[in-house]
Amino acid sequence: MTVPAPRLDDLTWDDMMAAIRRRIPAESDGTWTLHAPADPGVTLLELFAYLLEQRLYWLDQAPDALVIAVLRLLGLDPPRPARPAATVLQPAARTDTAAVPVVPAGTALSRDLMGRVVFTLDDDVAVFPLAEGGEVTVWTDRDRTADLRARRDVTLLASDGAPAQARFTLPLTGELPAPGPLSLLVELAAPAASAPSWLPGATAGVPPPAELTWSWFRPDSDVAGEFEKVEDGTAGLRRSGVVRLHPPPGWSTRDTGLLVSTRAATYAAPPRLRQLALNVSAAHHRLRRTARGTDLAEQITAWLKLPGQHLVLPEAAGLLLEATVRLAGEVWLPVPDFTFGASADRTFLIDREEGAVVFGDGLTGRIPRPVPDVTDDYVTDDCVSVDYVIGGGRTGNGGRTANWQPAWDAPGEQGAVSAANLVPAEGGQDPETVAAARQRAAASLGEVTRAVTADDFVTLARTTPGVAVARAYPSLGEHPGFPCSTVPGAVTVHVVPSVPRDDFTREDFVVAPQPDPGTLCAVAARLESARLLTSEVFVRAPAYREVTLRVDLSGDPADRTRVSTVVGMALRRFLDPLVGGEEQGGWPFGETLRPSALLRAAQRALGDLADVAAVAIGLDGADATEDCDEVELRAGDLPVLRAVRIRTVPAVEPGEGLV
Incomplete structure (x- = not known):
């Protein structure tokens, strides 16, 4: 109640x-x-x-100032500012020279004629010439270009720990040197927990699942080599991202081959490629501007030595994101509120709606003084300078379009640069209200930050930033160094990674998902910082036990092939570590294998096709010979179905065998 x-x-x-x-x-x-x-x-x-x-x-x-002060005392974020949307743009530049043109970072591009939504490039983009109608070719075990063209996921590397590689041919033309890095969009079918590198929610510093090597080669020749520097936004093909490859001297656009390889493909599941594009850069819904003394002269000359002074910035109403103020050579910095400020602090607040910077009252925040060289009718550019950023909010979110043009007030010739965004623009958010911040603070009281109970270990492991963990099981007292003893204070957390379960018949389907080394390191680091001082925490993969089943069917089914397929798929799904079990949330760790439960699962799938008479279970390579015998698993163990043998037994008529 x-x-x-x-x-x-x-x-x-x-x-x-x-x-x-x-x-x-x-x-x-x-x-x-x-x-x-x-x-x-x-x-x-x-x-x-x-x-x-x-x-x-x-x-x-409770006034807003009090709410913000309480949030800061609790160590929580104050109301969060607006957040800019992000996308990946592929610019095309017009050039009259034989050199590769470069579109500089900070280039402002808009997707509407009025220039209301402006994105700027995060990096310089060398726009290498592409063959007309050319496309990236992909070769793994065979030519996968048609699959990529049809937007079907292409499996790049394996997940068996063996060496693996994938080759690409870029549609470059000519023989031009590189004025900058090759920039590639690598879009993968990754779990939601592994956010793309260009989005605001992406986690930095996540260990890669496998060590990759990027190299180049010239098709139909022996010319090849490695890149001087690789900026891998995919974190080792863990997530979608932009990869920037810096070619060595002597490389030219004749060297169209690209090779990505690894000595040990230790992925939880093979990476699935959805899109590969050249000449790209991440872009964000923001635009940098500077207002100088002449732009703000009317406001500056009207200042008095009174609290509450503010500067309204040009074209910033409803769009102001960030600002830095310089007055008479002194730098003033933004703060979320003046509550904990001192009288001499050179700080200010950002008023997004008004598009202004607001100064303090002399008690919690310094009052700006008119600089000495300000007269009633003259203000120099050197006495006042405000560098600010406008943009952000939900208006930046949108779908894929190919009509990006330079902003109307951007320098340079209009039409010299155009662009298309290859992925939807996402992540833009409006400023958080104080009421929403209070709700967030209330919700944070229930967040798990310390590993005390068994459920705490599960929650912390599953919510590890940057990696996709589907399930976790804490085995209390289990110590890898003492497998036959219960060690007080020791906890071994078995984690199951999130891998695709959309199609059990795919050739790259992973039956027994194993977490990659990067995931184990990330989860271990999170639990290490949250554990109690007296606890010793280990993170391991689950122990999979091979299961062999024998299914006895009563009578003679009309379509034995179909029955065998249905039974095998049903039992495979029922014992699956991610979608198995009665609750379809994965087979419970250490759950006993019962023939009656397997019989019910098989019969539900068969329906009227056939009647299941019995199910026998074999474990760890043993033959399934005895009916009705339950098989127990150890804590932390999960079953993996290796084989299903179908046997037909004579049908038992009603009343047969009765005396």
């Missing part, structure tokens, strides 16, 4: 005056006889009751 929140301002002025009048005779020993409003004493009591009523109303009203 939820306790209702108390209302503190439920005492009205009338209630207070009625109570006060009742006490006057006793408090005055009967000497105060006139209790009418005409009496000056009653007038004062009415005034005090009015003031008290206002104070009682304030008890239920």
Whole structure:
């Protein structure tokens, strides 16, 4: 039962005056006889009751400044500012020379004619010439170009720990040197927990699942080599990202071959490629501007030595994201609020709606003084400078388009650069309100930050940033160094990674998912920082036990091939570590294998096709010979189905065998 929140301002002025009048005779020993409003004493009591009523109303009203201060005291973020959307742009530049053109970082491009939504490139883009109608060719075990063209996921590398490689041929033309790195968009079919590198929610510093080597070669020749530097936004093909490859001297656009290889493909599941594109850069919905003294002269000259001064920045109303102010050579920095500021702090607030920077009151934040060289009609550019960023918000989110053009006020010739965004623009958010921040703070009280109980270990492991963990099982007392003993304080957490379960018949389907080394390191680091001082935590892969089943079918099914396929797929799914079990959330760790449960699963899948008479179970390579025998698993063990043998037994007629 939820306790209702108390209302503190439920005492009205009338209630207070009625109570006060009742006490006057006793408090005055009967000497105060006139209790009418005409009496000056009653007038004062009415005034005090009015003031008290206002104070009682304030008890239920927490001002925004107080809420922000409490959030900071709790170590939580204050109301979060607007966040810019992000995408990946592929610019095309017009050139009249034989050199490869370079579109510089910070180039402003807009997807609408009015230039209301402007994105800027994060990096320089060398726009290498591409063959007309050319496409990237992909070769793994065979030519996969047609699959990539049809937007079907292409399996790049294996997940068996053996050496693996994938080759690409880029549609480059000519024989031109590289003025900058080759920039590639590598879009993968990755879990949601592994956010693409260009989105705001991407996690930095996640260990790669496998060590990759990027190299180049010239088709139909022996010319080959490695790149001088690799900036891998995919974190080893763990997520979608932009890869920037810096060619060595002597490389030219004749060297169109690209090779990615690894000595040990230790992926939880083979990476699946959805798109590979050249000449790209991440871009964000933001635009940098600078306002100088001449732009702000009218406001500066009107300043007095009073609190609450502010500067309204040009074209920033409703769009202001960031700002840095320089007054008379001194740098002023933004703060979320003035609550913990001192009188000499050169700080200010950002007012997104007004598009202004707001200064302090002299007690919590310094009051800006007009600089000495400011006169009534003249302000130099050197005395005041504001560098600010506009953009952000949900307006930047959108789909894929190919009509990006330079912003109308961007320098340079209009039409010299165009672009297309190869992925949707996502991640843009409006500023968080104080009410939303309060709700976030309340929700954070239930977040798990320390590993105390077994459920805490599960929650922390599954929510490790940057890696996709589907399941976790804490084995209390299990120590890898003492496998036959229970060690107090030791906890071994077995993790199952999130891998595709969309099609059990795919050739790259992983039956027994093993976490990659990077995932184990990331989970171990998270649990190490959250464990109790007396605990010893280990992170391991689950122990898979091979299971062989024999299914006896009663009678003679009409379509034995179909029956065998249906039974095998049903039991494979039922014992699956991610979608198996009665709850379809993965076979429980250490759950006993019972023939009756397997029989029910097989019969549900078969329906009227055939009748299942019995199921026998064999473990760890043993033949399934005995019916009705349950097979126990150790804590932390999971089954993996290796074989299903179908056997037909004579049908038993009703009443047969009865005496």
